[in-house]
Amino acid sequence: MRFEDKVVYQIYPKSFQDSNGDGWGDINGIRSRIDYLAGLGVDYLWLTPFFPSPQRDNGYDVADYRAVDPRFGTMADLEALIAEAEMRGIGLMFDMVFNHTSTAHEWFQKALQGDAKYMDYYIFRDGTPDAPPTNWQSKFGGSAWEYVPHLGKWYLHLFDVTQADLNWENPAVREELKDILRFWKAKGVKGFRFDVVNLISKGEFVDDKEGDGRRFYTDGPHVHECLKELVHDSGIEGMVTVGEMSSTTIANCIRYTNPAEHELSMTFSFHHLKVDYKDGDKWSLMEPDIHALKEIFASWQEGMARGGGWNAVFWCNHDQPRIVSRFGATGRYWKESAKMLAAAIHLMRGTPYIYQGEEIGMTNADFTDIADYRDVESINYHDILRASGLSEEETMKIIGARSRDNGRTPMQWTAGESAGFTTGTPWLGVNHNHAAINVEAEREDDDSILAFYRRLIALRKEYRIIAEGSIRFLERENDDVIAYERALGSERLLVLCNFRASDIAMPELHAAGEKLIGNYPGMAARLRPYEVVALRWVE
Numbered sequence: 001m002r003f004e005d006k007v008v009y010q011i012y013p014k015s016f017q018d019s020n021g022d023g024w025g026d027i028n029g030i031r032s033r034i035d036y037l038a039g040l041g042v043d044y045l046w047l048t049p050f051f052p053s054p055q056r057d058n059g060y061d062v063a064d065y066r067a068v069d070p071r072f073g074t075m076a077d078l079e080a081l082i083a084e085a086e087m088r089g090i091g092l093m094f095d096m097v098f099n100h101t102s103t104a105h106e107w108f109q110k111a112l113q114g115d116a117k118y119m120d121y122y123i124f125r126d127g128t129p130d131a132p133p134t135n136w137q138s139k140f141g142g143s144a145w146e147y148v149p150h151l152g153k154w155y156l157h158l159f160d161v162t163q164a165d166l167n168w169e170n171p172a173v174r175e176e177l178k179d180i181l182r183f184w185k186a187k188g189v190k191g192f193r194f195d196v197v198n199l200i201s202k203g204e205f206v207d208d209k210e211g212d213g214r215r216f217y218t219d220g221p222h223v224h225e226c227l228k229e230l231v232h233d234s235g236i237e238g239m240v241t242v243g244e245m246s247s248t249t250i251a252n253c254i255r256y257t258n259p260a261e262h263e264l265s266m267t268f269s270f271h272h273l274k275v276d277y278k279d280g281d282k283w284s285l286m287e288p289d290i291h292a293l294k295e296i297f298a299s300w301q302e303g304m305a306r307g308g309g310w311n312a313v314f315w316c317n318h319d320q321p322r323i324v325s326r327f328g329a330t331g332r333y334w335k336e337s338a339k340m341l342a343a344a345i346h347l348m349r350g351t352p353y354i355y356q357g358e359e360i361g362m363t364n365a366d367f368t369d370i371a372d373y374r375d376v377e378s379i380n381y382h383d384i385l386r387a388s389g390l391s392e393e394e395t396m397k398i399i400g401a402r403s404r405d406n407g408r409t410p411m412q413w414t415a416g417e418s419a420g421f422t423t424g425t426p427w428l429g430v431n432h433n434h435a436a437i438n439v440e441a442e443r444e445d446d447d448s449i450l451a452f453y454r455r456l457i458a459l460r461k462e463y464r465i466i467a468e469g470s471i472r473f474l475e476r477e478n479d480d481v482i483a484y485e486r487a488l489g490s491e492r493l494l495v496l497c498n499f500r501a502s503d504i505a506m507p508e509l510h511a512a513g514e515k516l517i518g519n520y521p522g523m524a525a526r527l528r529p530y531e532v533v534a535l536r537w538v539e
C-alpha cells in the first residue's frame with residue numbers, strides 16, 4: 001500500500017492546544033480541535049513524542065515508550081483521541097525514537113549501575129577520561145561521547161548527552177523495540193514515524209579524518225536488515241510508516257521504500273532544506289538557491305520514481321524554520337507565496353505532510369533575546385557561535401533564522417490573548433503577529449491560505465493524476481521557476497511556480513489546459529510574483 005492519495009498533518013503537542021491552562025499543549029487540547037483537522041481533510045495525524053521524558057530535547061529523549069507524560073494527559077485521554085479521530089476517518093501515527101533513549105530510561109539507569117545486560121543495550125567503549133573513542137561530533141555540538149567515571153567507559157550520543165544511542169546489534173534491543181510497536185498497534189494506532197532511523201546501524205568506530213563521523217553510521221551496514229526485521233516481526237507491515245533519514249541518498253531511500261523490500265512506506269530527506277546553508281553549514285546564512293532547489297527536487301522526484309520508491313513531501317516540521325519566512329515572503333506577498341509553496345509540493349509525486357500552522361501561513365518566531373529560546377540546539381549553538389568570535393547581534397541574526405523554535409511557537413488559533421493556545425503562560429512565546437495570522441481569521445475566508453490547503457487536499461483525492469501520475473521536471477535552466485509535468489495515461493498536469501517576488505516570463509510550455517488551481521485570478525501574459533498555476537488537459 002502506497003498511501004498515494006493520503007495527506008498527513010503533523011502535530012507538535014506541546015504547542016498545539018492547551019486544555020488546562022498550564023501553558024503546555026496536551027492531548028485533550030488536540031481532542032478539542034479534532035473537527036478542525038477533519039475539516040481540513042487530512043487522513044493521518046503524526047504526533048511528535050508525548051511519552052514520559054525529561055524534555056531535554058522536547059520529548060525526543062524518551063524515558064518510557066509505553067506511557068503518556070502526565071503533562072500531556074493520561075492514557076485514557078490518548079485512547080479517547082484515537083477513537084475520536086478514527087470516527088472521523090483519521091488515523092494516528094506515533095513517533096518512535098528508536099535510535100536512542102533518554103538517559104533517564106530505566107535501561108540506561110540499570111546500565112549505569114553496571115548491569116551487563118543493560119550496558120549491552122547501549123554503545124559503551126573503554127577509555128581514559130582524556131580520550132574519547134572517536135572524534136565524532138554530536139548533532140547538537142561537541143563530542144558525541146560522554147565519559148562515565150565510575151564505569152571507566154564512554155557512551156555514544158549522536159544527539160544530546162542525555163540521549164544515549166541504542167545498540168541495535170544486540171537482538172534483545174531489537175525485541176524490546178518490536179514489543180513497543182505491538183503495544184501501540186494494539187491500542188489502535190495506524191502508523192509510525194521513525195526518528196533518525198537511518199542512523200541506527202553503526203559501522204566502524206574509528207576517527208573521521210574528513211568529517212564529523214556521519215559517514216560511519218549514516219545508512220549504516222545493517223540498517224536495511226534491521227528495518228525489515230523490525231517491520232516484519234512486529235506485525236506492522238501494511239501500516240503507514242515514514243522514516244526520518246538524515247543525510248541520506250536516493251539509492252538508499254529507494255531501498256527503504258520500494259514495496260518489494262518490505263521496509264517503510266516513505267522517507268523524509270532534507271537536501272531541499274539546505275539550499276540556504278552557506279557551504280552546507282546550517283549556521284551560515286545565505287539566500288536560498290532556487291536553481292539548486294529545483295535540481296534537488298528533480299533528482300529526488302524522478303530518481304525515486306525510477307527506482308520504485310516513494311517520497312514524503314514537506315517544507316516544514318518541528319526542526320525547521322517556517323517556510324514563508326524562508327523561501328517565501330512575510331510582507332506584501334505573504335499570502336501568495338504561502339500558497340505557491342503549498343501547491344509546489346502538494347502537486348508533486350509523494351505523500352504531503354503539513355506541519356501545524358503551515359496551513360495558515362505562520363512565520364518564524366519574533367524573538368530577539370536568547371533567553372526567549374528553549375531549544376537545546378539553539379542554546380548550544382548560541383554559545384558556540386559567540387565563542388567563534390561572532391558578536392551577539394550577528395549570533396542572534398543566525399539563531400533567529402535557523403532556530404528550531406521558529407517552528408515551535410504556539411499554534412495561532414485566534415487574535416486574542418496567547419492566540420487562544422492557552423489561558424496560562426505559554427511554555428514558548430506566542431508570535432505577536434497572531435493578531436493578524438490565525439485560524440479564526442482564515443476559517444471563513446475563501447481566499448485564505450487555509451482554504452487553499454483544504455482545496456489542495458481535496459484535489460489529491462479528486463484527481464488520480466496528482467496521487468499516481470508520473471513526474472518530469474521542465475525548464476531546468478530557468479532559475480526563477482520550478483516547473484514540472486505529471487502524466488497519467490493521456491492526462492497531463494503542468495505545474496508552474498514562480499519563486500520570485502517579481503513577475504517573470506511565462507515559460508512557453510502550456511497547452512490550452514484547464515486551470516485546476518492557482519493563487520491569482522485568471523491567467524496573465526507573465527507569471528505574477530510568487531504565482532503558481534496548475535493546468536490540466538487530456539492529450
Ligand code: TEU
Nearest residue numbers: 057060097139159195196246282319377
Ligand atoms: O531530528 C533529527 C535531525 O538530525 C535533525 O533534524 C536535527 O534536529 C537537525 O539536524 C539539527 O540541526 C530528529 C527529531 O526530529 C529532532 O526533533 C530530534 O531532536 C532528533 O531527531 C533527536 O531525536
